[in-house]
Amino acid sequence: MTTITKKFGDFVANDAINLKVHRGEVHALLGENGAGKTTLMNILYGILQPTSGTIRINGRELKVTDPNVAIRHGIGMVHQHFMLVETFTVTENIVLGNEPTRSFGVLDMETAEREVAELSERYGLAVDPKALIQDLSVGSQQRVEILKTLYRGAEILILDEPTAVLTPLEIQELVGIIRNLTEAGKSIIIITHKLGEIKQVADFCTIIRRGLHVDTVDVNTVSEAELAAKMVGREVSFKVEKKKQVPGETILEIQGLCVEGGRGLPAVDGLDLKLRKGEILGIAGVDGNGQSELIEALTGLRKVKSGSIIMRGKNITNLSPGKIIEEHKIAHIPEDRQKRGLVFEFDIAENLILQSYGKPPFSKRFSLLWDNIYQNAERLIEKFDIRPQHPATPARALSGGNQQKMIIAREVSHEPELLIAAQPTRGLDVGAIEYVHRALVAERDRGKAVLLISFELDEVLNVSDRIAVIYEGKIVGILDAEGVDENEVGLLMAGGTA
């Protein structure tokens, strides 16, 4: 790909980017969120058309006008959000768009299943051709996605953030699969912002920052810190800096908590947990092991079936969210910030008083006191470095990182005793992640309790003082973060015993 440029209106997503990939090579594409990695790959795959620039495959120039063209020329893409039809079988998903048929377009599923089985054996991608997608684990679904590209004869595979949703064990399996594929002569482009993975699997790495091509490097000759500096444009610290602190008394005690999930099945199933003042307790676990339901139960958003939640000696089980926030001083940074954390069409000032609009100094009798509301916003914008620094900016116009800063500002300014942070850095780039982590540690240092729930094991390991591993709605192990063995946590997360 030579001098690829893509503009969306005035916004330049890709600015004259060059990318060269050789046969049998793993090439990493590194950049922060919004740097333009996915845009570049969507251009290669024909989902987007470049404003200018050329693409050559095996030396021949090619106009990739739609994904069909890309597929015909051996390009396959595994999207970050899987592109699978949940109600179809593995085979149906793999052959879709390229189905073997008998006469009159009648499907020949036997042939299809046989071909899928052969492929999965050849490349060591174990899946049951007849299984329904909705019954498969995330790791298996990813294997189906890879098989989809191979079935179409892909020589170049684009993997968009392939490890974001995987458990540590599944990540190791994926690394094995990538090795198999490159040995068979396939080339792989892997989009990521995780530096460790690049060091582990990639041969070369191209770094993109704000749509610009920064550098292409041989991975063996650079350190993770150098890669990070190139990506962000400044030095970044990976280690979350925190002083040693002796935790205080127990502030939150959860006993035998049972909560039903969406389908009426037990999601949280007899969970016990204690949280002390001045500590960050990280909950590690794979998505869907009851984390969401636990948070919703703690914040009063979901009914508790049995068990109790004691906050500062008082039972807060099944109280209303308002009471829990107001009287029991629990703050919540929600998992889905756009759905639950903020009101998209409200401006920063309005979003900052979502909990406290009904009280002085923000309102008096039936009217809102806008002067005070905007003064409050200006103060918090300054203190929490929210950009753009204008209280009347609508929330939807903020970047993910600044939306999150706004939510943190609101929750922390409320002086909570317990801060629940659910996936607080999801989708954020390195700079913003650093900010959020510092904010969490700052709360801890002020003697507050922090409950951190994250699917990113690295995050849990780095930020927490203690780590509780959740599996199938139960806490299956509590470990001290100091000197913890990552593999041990990984094993617990996958339901093994340490």
Next chain:
Amino acid sequence: MELIIQDIGFIIGTTLMYATPLIFTALGGVITERSGVVNIGLEGMMFFGAFVGAAVAYFSGSPWLGLLCAAFGGTFWGLIHAIACVSFRAEQIVSGIAINFLGAGSALFISRLVFDGATQTLTVVNKIPQPLAFLFGEGKMFSSSGFMGLVFNQFATVYLAFFMVALVWFVLYKTRLGMRVRAVGENPEAANTLGIDVIKIRYGAVMMSGFFAGMGGAAMSIAVVSRFSNTLISGHGFIALAAMIFGKWKPQGALLACLLFGAAKGFEIYLGAKGVPVAGDVLAMLPYVLTLVILVSFVGKTTAPAAIGKIYEKGDHI
């Protein structure tokens, strides 16, 4: 005993007859919704089809030509719906409501022009034939008023409807085209990344739904009765929509649901004919009440195609 069997035959016969227009229309609903496009304009398409079928059959003398033109009349409104919802990404419910008004309004408008200001057509001389009629009647194999005659001496549209159910089922589940339609209705983005033309598939599916709804209308106006009037299609399109949902978006399910609604109509006519002392208006409510009851009690438990009603936008956004 013989009377009871005859009565049962009468109910089954009328059930089949009245279910047929619903079956056609519900099949149309299955096809469009399986591709992810809601079409509540079925009522208007059916209405339009009923008029076109009767008018063409009246002037040409050929019921088959009437049926075909009715199907294409419905297809025209399907095309309009597709242009609005697929190309211009309009809200599908709003477009459907508009089609209901336009389909009915245009049918009545043309009717007034062609039939001297009347909102109904004149009586069609040749209705859709009864293909097995040679078996029934005086001196034939069966009496036309016996059980066999009442059940099997049906209009050709009845047999055609059953055949279409099998055909639509086969196409949806056993062919490449059907698999693509279902994939588009479940996850259009995924289908697009595999090179399937989502827009084309949806256009085709929505137009087919008009085709079937138009046939459903004609199955009413030139088979069940022999003329179009402005009260002929009164909610049948909506009942077919309900049947499609009750039938879990499956052709075979929709068939059973339509038969159930047809049976309600069958009972209504049977009780009316027997002179049961219930007001006719109350009896006439039966199919509609049944629709409500069934929708309230079953809709929550059914699973719609995942991408249904969602606007699909291809490409140029981040």
